[in-house]
Amino acid sequence: MTPMDFLQLVRGPLFDIALTIFIFGVLLRLFEIIILDRKRDLSEARGGEFIAGSKTIFRRFKPDREKLQHSPVPTILGYIFHLGFFICLLFFIPHIELIHSALGVSWPGLPNFLVDVVALITMGALVGLFLYRLTNPLLRFLSSFQDYFLLVVVFLTLATGYIAFHHIIEPYPLALGLHLLSVELLLVIFPFTKLMHTFTVFLGRYYNGAMAGRRGVQS
């Protein structure tokens, strides 16, 4: 298989398969959760659920005080990683083109050198998070294989993107193909791993906030 064959494969059928599995899996998981439903609470409410729940969705984007006090480095790295990843994903012009072609929506991109810097910083943050997870006794105890593996996969998507952009691996079709392949890997494992938190975090925060709000507490 030549590099171009490889690129055609990952740009063509493999991408389709990965996208299908991703969408399938995410919907499957969301339905599995939502259909379980929750019992109607019969206690007399002290406050509203909806506003409190919606508020919690936003409030918990704020850093946790205690974590920030005790271990500021991983907390900050975590923010950098999330922010950086979304900047690279959503503001790199080739990505915008992809989104535009699939969904028909588009927005202005960032200059490539900026995305480039962000990608480097994000990769740095990921390495930092990986090392922290590996060395901090608490996180080491909590971590399963998945926790490390996902960091590696996310790192790979950024690294291969960076490599392709800078033509570090030649020929380019191979580099671009590897980038696409790593993204496809991410898409395929997404619904079956904790990556699902990308979506369920909204559900979870809402439920938490709504249940607390009902009791008159803003969580």
Place this chain on the structure above:
Amino acid sequence: MSTTSLQRGLEAWKEEMDAPLAAFFSSCVHCGICAEACLFYTETGDPKYTPIHKLEPLRRFWHQEFTLFGRLLKMVGLSKEITDAELAAWEPLVYDSCTLCGRCSQACPMGNDITYMIRKMREGFAASGHVPPGMVGAAGRAVRIGSPMGVKLSALQAQIGHIEQESGLKIPVDVQGADYMALLSSMEIMNFPEYLEALARIFEQAGVSWTLCSEAFEATNSGVQVGSKDIARELLQRVVDGAEKLGVKCVISPECGHAYYALRWEGPNLIGRTYTFQVLHILELLDQLRGEGRLKVEGQFEELLTFHDPCQIVRKGGVLAEPRNLLALISDNYVEMPDSREFNWCCGGGGGVSSNERAEALRLKVFARKKRQLDATQAETLVTACANCRLMLEEGLEEYGMELPVTGLTEMIAEKLASSSAEGRGERTEER
């Protein structure tokens, strides 16, 4: 099924499964932030006390039974089944090291309400027979005698007699059609009878029509703490029956956190219908009276006060502003703890830990958290609004050799009542 069993425990878990639980399990990213929020971790440094880790068996069960992917993994034998031995080994994590304080639920960046999950987790542990003996004992006494501490009606009557004699006040019992029915916790009857006297004083001054109920005076609910809806319902039903029999408009939860939570928030869901009466925590009622100008006080406490927010009343119960309003009435010299209100640290004895003798050493160890918090305030008197907290605080302070009087907010109000009799007040102040 006439006995507890693993099978029965797993069935109970199936019943408990709901969308929030599934969303929470799906969201956890193993960030460890909840550990930092839990005093059992911060004071021991042992990662096994990470709140979400306490739920590991339930997480696996959810994944195996309630997700397609997990079912497939189980089918091909790639996920470990839950065993009775595993639950037995997990029991201390679920009971001894969790006070259901709700602090972790405030901290998780994913919004996981871990306390909610542990409450559900306990249903399966109870049904499979993995409950610490101390808590089983309390539940047994509650069901059979009517109080987890084994306090009988006769003991209450004796206390009533004492109080009536000493204060000259009348403590109404079984008054049909009274507006308010007051409940008590055993701990108040046995250790802090001042509370009942305070109630009588305040209500007399404010002209509140109230009563006790001889068939339902105990407010606490061991069933909730053990994690059995059935036992909890049985206990709660007594209160509901008592209140409905007397035809009261409102039931007043005493200064007891878990009693309030069980009565106010779990109760209607346990019996499957809304109440015909209202439920208020005593602080809520006092604050209402204050708002209506019916609570008249004179004089203030001079010493520096601080307030310990009982988890179940404040963070989980939503009674946040009331204690502050009431404190402001009787003191200018008040200081908040470094982490207060929704972020207060638990006394260490909630969630049944106080009746679980096995957990005592751990409980006293993690009290170090409270100690640091208290040290930072330099307060001279510690006020709270939960008899259980109060006892736990006293024990903890003693363990750490701290000289700090602990008192209940209701009593303090009663002490400064404008029209209360002078000698009673004098006596009480000396006692403290």
Place this chain on the structure above:
Amino acid sequence: MSAHITLGEALRRRGVSRRGFLKFCTATASMMALPPTMVGAVAEALESAPRPSVIWLSFQECTGCTESLTRSHAPTVEGLIFDHISLDYHHTLQAASGDAAEEAREEAMHAHWGNYLLVVDGSIPLANPGYSTIAGMSNLDMLKESAEGAAAIIAVGSCAAFGGLPKAKPNPTGAVSVADIIKDKPIINVPGCPPVPSVMTGVLAHYLTFGTIPELDVYGRPKVFFGQNIHDRCYRRTFYDRGLFAKTFDDEGARKGWCLYRLGCKGPTTYNACATMKWNQGASWPIEAGHGCLGCSEPDFWDAGGFYRALSIPINDPAAAIGIGVVAGAAIGIASGAMAHRKKVEATHHREPLKVEQLEGKA
């Protein structure tokens, strides 16, 4: 042209000065990535190079490659080199036709057996030999026969090199490339649709100078000409790096000469000499003319997802994938959710209330 004169002689007769010839040699040497010290050697070798015999076969093609090579407006050294070879058979260019032409091919084959160069443009249909025949002979047979005595084969244009347009989906003729059929001869692929003329002559010059095949990449392309990435050499690259893109062919960005990535430019995946050598005696090249690179020197460029779709867009329309995902995800998700919900409801129905005695029994 006489069969015995050398290239140097032929050039002088055509009035090419020594200076002009050396300039060409310098350019060729640099094109071939040789150090400047080699210019003399190149000149000497070319000067005395004998005329090689060349047989040129055209199969399923459009003659664009031949046009590209022969349409020079002024006589150039490249053109003269092309003139210099003994083109013994080229059925587009030769005067002879029919049997006479075929005889010429056979004659040349016999006379130069083992030494002649075989140049092929066009792809070879395998689905049915009748799709393309010459004098009643199928392309496949003619290729095999002609390849046997060749010293080397140059596959000119993307059709010969990779199958090209005829091989584009759904490939009705079953077109294949030369390399798909001939496995035992050195093959130099000079892809492009058409190839840059100076690349073509450069390859010839290399062969004439060294008598060997240049170093090739994975696609059998001479690395000296196809080692460079269009995007890396593109003069619009600074705009790409700054994130300035033309969004349509007539917007402000297009007028300002911004990068054509969003208009489907395949420069980043394409390896060719356009950006450095340009076309029409260095006048311009596609991207300079305002159109994105089509990637014509890469295999299967027709099927690479559309000329006007950005490279980052997957080849196929995602609608099907999204549709299947949504329908299957919703259906199976609802089914699985319903099963889970039933499990919960059943557990609720079958429950037997827990008694405190039961707790005590085991505790």
